[in-house]
Amino acid sequence: MNAMIPDAVLLPAKACDRLMPMHMIVAASGHILHAGPTLQKLVPAGLQGKRLLELFESRRPRSPERIEDLAATPGGRLRFVLRDGSRTQLMGLALPLNKGRLFINLSFGISVVDAIAHHALTAADFAPTDPTIEMLYLVEAKAAVMAESQKLNERLKEAKREAEAQALTDTLTGLGNRRAMDEALARQLARGESFGLMHLDLDYFKDVNDTLGHAAGDHVLTEVAKVLREVTRAQDVVARVGGDEFVLLIRGVVASEVLMDLGRRLIAGLERPIAWQRRHCRISGSIGITTTDRYPRPDADRMLWDADEALYASKRGGRATVTMAEVPAAIGRASRRKRG
Numbered sequence: 001m002n003a004m005i006p007d008a009v010l011l012p013a014k015a016c017d018r019l020m021p022m023h024m025i026v027a028a029s030g031h032i033l034h035a036g037p038t039l040q041k042l043v044p045a046g047l048q049g050k051r052l053l054e055l056f057e058s059r060r061p062r063s064p065e066r067i068e069d070l071a072a073t074p075g076g077r078l079r080f081v082l083r084d085g086s087r088t089q090l091m092g093l094a095l096p097l098n099k100g101r102l103f104i105n106l107s108f109g110i111s112v113v114d115a116i117a118h119h120a121l122t123a124a125d126f127a128p129t130d131p132t133i134e135m136l137y138l139v140e141a142k143a144a145v146m147a148e149s150q151k152l153n154e155r156l157k158e159a160k161r162e163a164e165a166q167a168l169t170d171t172l173t174g175l176g177n178r179r180a181m182d183e184a185l186a187r188q189l190a191r192g193e194s195f196g197l198m199h200l201d202l203d204y205f206k207d208v209n210d211t212l213g214h215a216a217g218d219h220v221l222t223e224v225a226k227v228l229r230e231v232t233r234a235q236d237v238v239a240r241v242g243g244d245e246f247v248l249l250i251r252g253v254v255a256s257e258v259l260m261d262l263g264r265r266l267i268a269g270l271e272r273p274i275a276w277q278r279r280h281c282r283i284s285g286s287i288g289i290t291t292t293d294r295y296p297r298p299d300a301d302r303m304l305w306d307a308d309e310a311l312y313a314s315k316r317g318g319r320a321t322v323t324m325a326e327v328p329a330a331i332g333r334a335s336r337r338k339r340g
Contacts, residue, residue, distance in 0.1 A: 019127055020105050022090075026052050028100025030067045038125040039106065042082060042115075056080040056090070070094045071102055078104065086118045108132070172218060173225035176239035181247050184237040185300040188249065194292045195251050196259045199307035200228075200266065202244040203284040203319040216276045220283060227269035231262065247304070254291040256324050263287040263322030271320070286314035290325040 013034060016023055021038035024047065032055075035047040043055060058064055060079035061072070070078060071094040082088040092106035108115045112132055115121065126132050168180035176184070188195055202224065209217040221244070228238045228246060237249040253259060266285060273280040288310025292298040306325040314321040 019129075021125060021127060022092075022107060023103065023105040024052075025097070026067060026102040026104060028067060033101070038121065041121065041125065042086075042088060042119055043084070055083060057083050067102060068096070068100065070104070071096045078106075080106065086115075088115050088118065170240040173221055173240050175225050175228070175246070176237060178239060178241040181237060181239035181241060181249065182300070184239075184249055185303075188251070189292075189298055189300060193251065194254050195249055196253045196289060196291045197303050197307050198248040198250065198259065198263060198266075199288045199304070199311045200246040200248065200285050201287075201311055201315070202270070203286055203315075205244040205283055208281045208283065212276060212279060212281065216279075216281060219276055220274055220281050223274045224270060224283075227266065227272075231266050231269060247307075254293045256289075256291070259289050259291070260322050260324060263289060267320055267322065284320040286311055286319050287322045288312070288314055288325065289322065294325065 011019070017036050021036040024035040024039055025033045027033050030051045030053060032047045032050055032052055040047055043050075047055065052067070053064070057080065058070070058078070059081060060077065061069055064070055070076075073094070076094040078090075078092040078094055080090045080092065082090070089109065089111040090106045091109040092104050095103045097103055168176055168183070170177045185197075202220075205217065205220065208220055221240070224246070225238075225240070228248070232238055232248060232250070235251050237251075239247050241247050250259065250262065253262075266287065270283055270285045273282055275281075288307045290303050290306040290310065292303070294306075295302065310323040310325040314323040317323065
């Protein structure tokens with residue numbers, strides 16, 4: 001039989017509220033006689049005078065028949081769940097008093113973070129000696145560290161993306177570089193998707209550099225990049241692969257007449273005079289074209305070589321011309337011809 005604690009041992013209500021803000025005293029009838037301030041915040045409608053088991057569902061012990069059954073569990077340990085929408089879980093300890101009353105002290109246990117958020121509790125709602133607040137500080141500190149770590153990871157990922165983008169970009173024109181074109185060709189061929197390949201070399205660009213200087217030449221190249229962007233589509237790949245050489249991958253287009261028309265529009269755009277320090281730079285372009293449907297098994301090196309051969313034919317034909325590769329040219333030469 002449980003021994004009774006004399007009333008004289010009990011502290012005044014204010015002291016209990018201070019030391020154990022989640023305690024309550026329950027009458028033998030099951031009605032709550034008094035509740036600590038934090039416990040009262042969990043039930044805004046009020047606890048005093050209400051039946052304990054109407055407000056709290058008992059999980060340990062299960063379905064107690066009498067109020068004294070709560071103190072009969074091993075060690076007087078309890079587990080409650082608030083019957084309101086929050087379903088806040090509580091754990092506690094029940095001690096018998098005289099006249100059949102119970103002294104019950106509760107805590108949130110591992111559900112403390114959710115309980116604090118749901119019931120808008122603060123540090124003032126816990127006893128000064130309660131380690132809950134320190135635990136919450138640790139939780140918040142860990143959350144802050146994790147948040148900063150996540151931000152750092154995002155910054156590192158962004159920096160990696162930027163570095164990868166820079167590695168594939170021509171710094172002067174903002175177009176792709178040779179590596180970008182090589183990777184695009186490899187992807188397109190691996191997917192088995194058709195495309196047209198255009199090799200463009202500027203005409204008379206050397207004259208610009210020789211007469212107006214390399215600054216003027218750089219300006220011309222940036223204007224050329226604008227023309228290439230204007231004429232091509234977003235899904236096409238345009239790359240500067242040499243000083244005044246460009247390669248264009250036109251996705252999904254193999255019709256000769258369409259590509260020839262595109263080449264002529266490119267040349268027309270390039271032949272517009274380019275202003276430079278009260279002077280006008282005049283250039284043009286020669287273009288060679290090949291398409292994937294010309295090959296039983298398209299190969300990037302073979303296609304680049306054939307587009308280059310067609311380009312060289314345009315140069316021989318008087319420049320400012322578009323030439324379609326007729327038959328795949330033999331490969332195996334050590335280097336491409338130099339063009340003027």
